[in-house]
Amino acid sequence: MAAVVTSLKQKQISQLAAKGKRLDGRGLEDYRELKIEQGIIEKAEGSARVLLGKTEILVGTKIETGEPFPDTPNEGVMTVNAELVPIASASFEPGPPDENSIELARIVDRGIRESKAIDTEKLVIEAGKKVFIVFIDVYVLNHDGNLIDASALAAVSALQNTKMSNYEIEDGELKIKSGYTPLPVKKNPITITFAKIGDQLIVDPGLEEEQVMDARLSMAIEDDGNICAIQKGGPGYFKPEEILKAAKLAKDKAKEMRKKLGW
Amino acid sequence: MNQKPEKLIDKKGTRLDGRKAYELRPLKLEVGVLSNADGSAYIEHGKNKILAAVFGPKEVHPKHMALQDRMVLKCRYHMAPFSVQERKSPAPSRREIELSKVIRDSLQPAIFMEYYPRTMTDIFIEVLQADGGTRCASITAAALAMADSGIPMRDLVVACAAGKADDTIVLDLMDEEDKLGSADVPVAMMPNLNAVTLLQMDGILSYDEFETAINMAIEGCKKIYVMQKEALKAKYVGAKEEEAEE
Amino acid sequence: MPTFFEPKQIVTPGDILAEGEYIAGENAYKENDKVYASRTGVVNYENKRVDVVALKAFYVPRMGDTIIGTVTEVGFNGWEVDIQAPYTAMLRAQDVLARQFKPQKDDLAQVLNIGDLVVAKIASYDRTHDPQLTVEEPGLGKITRGEIIKVTPTKIPRVIGKKGSMISIIKQETGCQIILGLNGVILVTGKTIEDEQLALMAIRKIDEESHTSGLTDRITQMLREEKSKREENKNESKT
Numbered sequence: 106m107a108a109v110v111t112s113l114k115q116k117q118i119s120q121l122a123a124k125g126k127r128l129d130g131r132g133l134e135d136y137r138e139l140k141i142e143q144g145i146i147e148k149a150e151g152s153a154r155v156l157l158g159k160t161e162i163l164v165g166t167k168i169e170t171g172e173p174f175p176d177t178p179n180e181g182v183m184t185v186n187a188e189l190v191p192i193a194s195a196s197f198e199p200g201p202p203d204e205n206s207i208e209l210a211r212i213v214d215r216g217i218r219e220s221k222a223i224d225t226e227k228l229v230i231e232a233g234k235k236v237f238i239v240f241i242d243v244y245v246l247n248h249d250g251n252l253i254d255a256s257a258l259a260a261v262s263a264l265q266n267t268k269m270s271n272y273e274i275e276d277g278e279l280k281i282k283s284g285y286t287p288l289p290v291k292k293n294p295i296t297i298t299f300a301k302i303g304d305q306l307i308v309d310p311g312l313e314e315e316q317v318m319d320a321r322l323s324m325a326i327e328d329d330g331n332i333c334a335i336q337k338g339g340p341g342y343f344k345p346e347e348i349l350k351a352a353k354l355a356k357d358k359a360k361e362m363r364k365k366l367g368w
Numbered sequence: 369m370n371q372k373p374e375k376l377i378d379k380k381g382t383r384l385d386g387r388k389a390y391e392l393r394p395l396k397l398e399v400g401v402l403s404n405a406d407g408s409a410y411i412e413h414g415k416n417k418i419l420a421a422v423f424g425p426k427e428v429h430p431k432h433m434a435l436q437d438r439m440v441l442k443c444r445y446h447m448a449p450f451s452v453q454e455r456k457s458p459a460p461s462r463r464e465i466e467l468s469k470v471i472r473d474s475l476q477p478a479i480f481m482e483y484y485p486r487t488m489t490d491i492f493i494e495v496l497q498a499d500g501g502t503r504c505a506s507i508t509a510a511a512l513a514m515a516d517s518g519i520p521m522r523d524l525v526v527a528c529a530a531g532k533a534d535d536t537i538v539l540d541l542m543d544e545e546d547k548l549g550s551a552d553v554p555v556a557m558m559p560n561l562n563a564v565t566l567l568q569m570d571g572i573l574s575y576d577e578f579e580t581a582i583n584m585a586i587e588g589c590k591k592i593y594v595m596q597k598e599a600l601k602a603k604y605v606g607a608k609e610e611e612a613e614e
Numbered sequence: 615m616p617t618f619f620e621p622k623q624i625v626t627p628g629d630i631l632a633e634g635e636y637i638a639g640e641n642a643y644k645e646n647d648k649v650y651a652s653r654t655g656v657v658n659y660e661n662k663r664v665d666v667v668a669l670k671a672f673y674v675p676r677m678g679d680t681i682i683g684t685v686t687e688v689g690f691n692g693w694e695v696d697i698q699a700p701y702t703a704m705l706r707a708q709d710v711l712a713r714q715f716k717p718q719k720d721d722l723a724q725v726l727n728i729g730d731l732v733v734a735k736i737a738s739y740d741r742t743h744d745p746q747l748t749v750e751e752p753g754l755g756k757i758t759r760g761e762i763i764k765v766t767p768t769k770i771p772r773v774i775g776k777k778g779s780m781i782s783i784i785k786q787e788t789g790c791q792i793i794l795g796l797n798g799v800i801l802v803t804g805k806t807i808e809d810e811q812l813a814l815m816a817i818r819k820i821d822e823e824s825h826t827s828g829l830t831d832r833i834t835q836m837l838r839e840e841k842s843k844r845e846e847n848k849n850e851s852k853t
Contacts, residue, residue, distance in 0.1 A: 204469040207462045219570050320473075322567070332578050335553070335569035338469075340476035342563035345586060352575055406672070425672070425700035436742070478627075480643075480652070484674075485741050487700040515627050518670040518766075520641065520652035523628025560628040560650065597626045600654050604624055604669055604825050 110316045118317045122302040129311065134354065136309045141258065141366070143266040151267025151288065155259040158311060159249035161193075162256050164263040165242050166288075170279060173229070173236040181228020181236040185214035187243035187256065194248040208338065213243060213257050215334035216294040216325030223264065224289035230272075230279060237269065239288065250311040253323050253336075257296035261368075264290050293368040294333055297355040298323040301341055306351055308358060322351050326359035328368070376533035376545055383545070385414075389538045392528070392588055397509070397599035399516045407517025409599070411509040414542055415499035420509035422517040424489030433488075438481040440488040443472035445506055447495040467503050474507050474556040474566035475514065478521045489519065500543035501529050507556045507566065508592060515600055524596050525565055527556035528588035530581040532571060537580045539588045553578070555585035559593045621659055624669075625651040631664045639665035655768075656825065669825060673699045673767040673797035675736050675745040680754075682762065682795035683747070685730045688723045695732065695747060697797050698764065705734060705747040710755075731757040733793055733801065753793075760791075760803035761810045765821040767798035772824040773817060780820065780830050787837040788813040812840055 110118075118128060125133055137158030146152035149165035173180060187210035189197040202210070217223065228237040241263065243256045267288035270281045300310035300318035310318060319341025325334035332352060337343065343351075362368075377383050387393070393414035402408035405421035428434035445467040449455050460468075475491065491514070493506045504527035511525040531541040532551040546552055551571025557564045564586075573581060617632045619625055629651045631642060638644040641653040642664050651657065655668040675681075675697070683703060687694035692706040707722055726732065732755065737748035749755045765773065773794060774781050785792055790804035790813045800817060804810040816833050823829055 202462075204465050207465045208469055211462065211466050215570050219572060327572070331572050331574050332569065333572050335567055336470075337564070337567040338473060340473050342477045342558065342561075342565045343567065344562055345564060345582065348564060348567060348582065349579055352578055356575060427700070427702055484700055515654060516670070518653060518668065518672050520643075521627040522643070522645075522650065522652065524626065558628065560630060561645075597629075600626045601624050604654075 110313050114313060115317045118314060119303050122305045122307060125305070127307065128313065131309075133305060133307045134358065136254075136358075136362070137311070139258070139362075141262050143262055149263075150269065151263045151265075153259045153262030153266055155255045155262065157251060157255040157258070157309070159247060160251060160255045161245075161247040162252070162259040163244040163246055164256070164259040165244070166263050166267045167240040167242070168267070168269055168288075169238050169240065170230065170235055171238045173233065177225075178233035179229055180225040181223070182238040183214075183218065183223055183225065183241065184238065185210045185217070185241045185243065185260065187213065187245065189245050189248070189252075192247075193245045197245075197248070208336075209245075209252055209256060210243065212253055212296070212323060212325075212334065212336045213241070213260050215336070216257050216296050217241070217260060217264070219333040220292045220294040220325065220327035222261065222290055222292040222294055222327075224291050227289040230274070235279070239264075239267070248312065250313075250315050251298055251309050253321075254296050254298050254309060257294070257325065261290075261293050261295075264288055265293070292327050293363070294325045294327045295359040295362050295368070296323055296325040296334070297358045297362075299351050299354075301343060301347070306347060306354070308354070322348065324352060324355040326355055328363070330356050330360065332356075372548065373544060376548060377536050377538070381536070383533065383538065383542075385542055387540075389536050390584065390587075392540045392591060393542060395592060395595055397512065397595055398602075399512050399599050400603055405513070405517070407513045407515070407519070409509045409512035409516060411505050411512075413501065413505040413508070414540075415497060416495070416502055416505045417497040418502065418505050418509050419494045419496060420506065420513040421492045421494075422489060422510070422513045422519070423492075424517070425484040425487035425519065426489070428486065428488045434486045437485050439479070439484045441472055441476050441479065441481070441491070442488060443468050443475070443491040443493070443510070445471055445493045445495070445503070447498060447502070451495050451498045467506075470566055470568065471503060471507055471510065474527070475510055475525055477563060477565045478511065478523055478525050478558055479514070480520050480522070483520060489517075498543075500541050500546035501554070503527070503566075504529050504554050504556065508596060512596055512599060523558035523560045523563075524593065524600075525556055525558055526589045526593045526596055527554060527566060528585050528592055529554040530585040530588065532573065532577065532581070537577060537584060539584050551577070551581065553581045553585055555582060555589060557586065557589050559590050617659055617664070619657045622656050624654065625657045625666055626654045627652055629657075631657055631666075632659070635662060637663045639663045641666035641668045641671070668768045670766050671768045673697070675699055675701060675703070675739045676796075677736055677739055679736045679796040680733065680793070681736060681747075681797040682731060682733050682757070682793065682799035682801055683797070685726050685728055685732065688726070688728060691722075693722065693726050695734070697745070697747075697795075698767075698799060699745070699797060701739075701744045703734075703736070703745040703747050705732070705749065709737075709748050709750060726756060731762065731801075733757060733795070757801060760801050761814055763800050763802065763814050763817050765798050765800065765817065767796065769821050769824045770794055770796060770798060770800075772829070773800065773820050775830055780833065783830065783834050783837070784813055784816050787834070787841065788816070808844065812837060815840065 151166040268285040320339035396412040407422040507527035556566035683695040683697040734747040739745035
């Protein structure tokens with residue numbers, strides 16, 4: 106079982122938050138140190154490793170061929186899976202994906218899918234019959250809070266890094282040629298997560314802050330500043346004004362981060 | 369396969385089912401419909417038909433899952449195989465698992481969890497027919513089932529979605545608008561406490577469009593809230609209680 | 615200092631009952647200077663106190679309450695009893711045997727078995743452990759005859775009536791002994807099965823119509839009508 110945050114520390118975090126401060130000295134709107142590395146898993150078509158504070162996420166992409174969905178015959182397929190592997194936290198148990206890993210995968214998926222980050226129309230080999238399927242696998246290596254933002258950044262970075270083998274159709278069969286083409290990535294969504302502690306909204310919650318928070322709110326912002334995904338999580342609530350404040354702040358923070366990353 | 373409609377809203381602002389942008393689909397709510405559950409409710413919202421049942425508070429099994437200082441709340445959102453156009457496998461899908469979680473998170477803020485330590489309560493939601501907005505209709509019904517069970521609550525929880533069809537922000541998306549529209553914003557709230565307990569969004573919205581959508585959803589919630597209260601009281605119409613000594 | 619409902623109106627969870635210097639009583643809570651209802655029921659304002667008489671609520675154990683329960687498990691040194699509450703109650707062998715309990719010699723199932731009904735009192739209960747029962751007082755113990763009926767616990771006061779008026783009438787007209795478990799389980803013991811059925815009919819009617827007025831009179835009338843019907847039938851069958 107994960108270590109219980111002592112009631113003393115819980116009080117500390119709440120009291121600090123009320124004064125606009127945090128345990129690690131950050132401002133309420135500050136992210137932890139962010140490091141992104143791409144291309145570290147050569148056997149994957151694309152990969153990226155994100156370190157957000159001590160939270161560590163590794164995403165690998167694999168590309169396969171398959172059938173398109175019946176209602177989108179002219180589009181390739183993308184799918185996101187997430188694993189909260191036991192090495193990442195004493196509270197992660199081995200086994201099939203639980204509700205937390207499923208939620209994480211679906212939040213990351215939404216940000217990428219709704220922003221149309223991948224140009225899926227360019228992934229068609231034979232309309233209605235054969236398309237490329239992009240598997241995005243999120244591997245949480247260390248949990249120190251805010252898996253959502255870190256995973257979303259790692260997923261998009263991995264997509265940017267993804268290369269597809271060149272191919273041609275010979276006698277109705279797919280033949281691999283030499284050389285690579287980058288995966289057609291049109292947008293780079295960035296997700297900003299807020300934790301609600303008392304009456305304060307704090308950005309990029311650390312592990313202990315997450316254990317104290319009432320609820321969280323994640324917003325994915327695409328390149329033009331539009332919102333493409335939102336997810337509230339946790340057993341607390343938000344006032345409508347807090348939600349609108351978060352939306353404005355998410356837009357600003359995403360812009361700031363986009364500039365910093367050069368996206 | 370059905371033909372995809374060309375437009376979701378015509379020039380006069382009429383939607384595919386005849387509604388205007390700000391209109392709700394017809395709703396029917398009934399409380400206390402299952403004799404074996406501690407609390408239950410049935411909702412028809414548009415073509416959605418959903419049953420919700422509550423069992424508890426009761427002893428926790430397995431015992432080690434009990435929390436010493438509060439109740440454990442579990443929720444299962446499940447769709448019947450015949451509830452959608454293409455038969456859905458009875459095994460829980462990833463979508464159902466995620467919805468079970470967000471629905472639980474939307475109801476928990478209304479419950480005084482600390483009142484009943486070392487107990488658990490199960491919420492079961494069965495979608496008999498789905499037509500866009502099942503998670504919102506499920507929450508509305510589940511909250512009624514919870515109130516019907518006699519578990520004390522801070523407020524009822526009510527849910528409604530808004531979205532974007534063609535270029536218009538509309539209230540209460542139906543199935544085609546959900547699938548073909550460009551945004552869907554489901555919202556659940558405790559209206560008397562002005563507390564939003566579920567918020568999701570998929571699609572693309574500018575900040576202004578999002579603000580319009582969420583405000584519209586909240587207005588929709590408040591209208592449905594009135595109907596929820598009526599449904600709860602319907603069992604006891606004409607009530608006047610004589611003073612009784614204990 | 616405003617109140618927002620008329621007394622005896624039905625309120626639902628989340629309804630704002632009062633604002634300002636009011637105290638939240640039963641089935642109500644106070645937050646940010648407002649008193650809200652937490653259950654569906656009939657609102658009551660008494661001086662500065664706001665209560666909601668809940669139309670439906672489950673039983674939560676209280677020390678000293680007399681309850682009626684069903685044995686569900688025979689354990690090593692006692693029994694588990696279902697008292698229609700979120701918590702299972704425990705009855706210790708020590709309490710029932712009134713002498714030293716010898717685990718090797720005593721077969722607890724012989725004393726009380728699964729399915730047996732008991733009238734007991736809640737001896738102890740708090741947030742950290744399940745309720746403990748006792749049968750050490752007179753009138754408590756295993757139930758050997760009679761009929762059981764379950765009602766919502768909040769209706770028990772209604773079955774008692776103002777100053778016991780309702781329950782006296784039922785006992786009088788049916789000649790039955792009635793034990794009211796505060797957990798909503800009622801034991802009716804009469805001289806004949808017909809007497810017991812009559813009492814049960816009355817109690818069922820109270821359960822269904824508890825929120826209406828003039829109930830005591832209607833119950834009295836119903837009981838008397840039923841009894842005369844019975845007399846008629848008896849006379850007819852004699853001829």
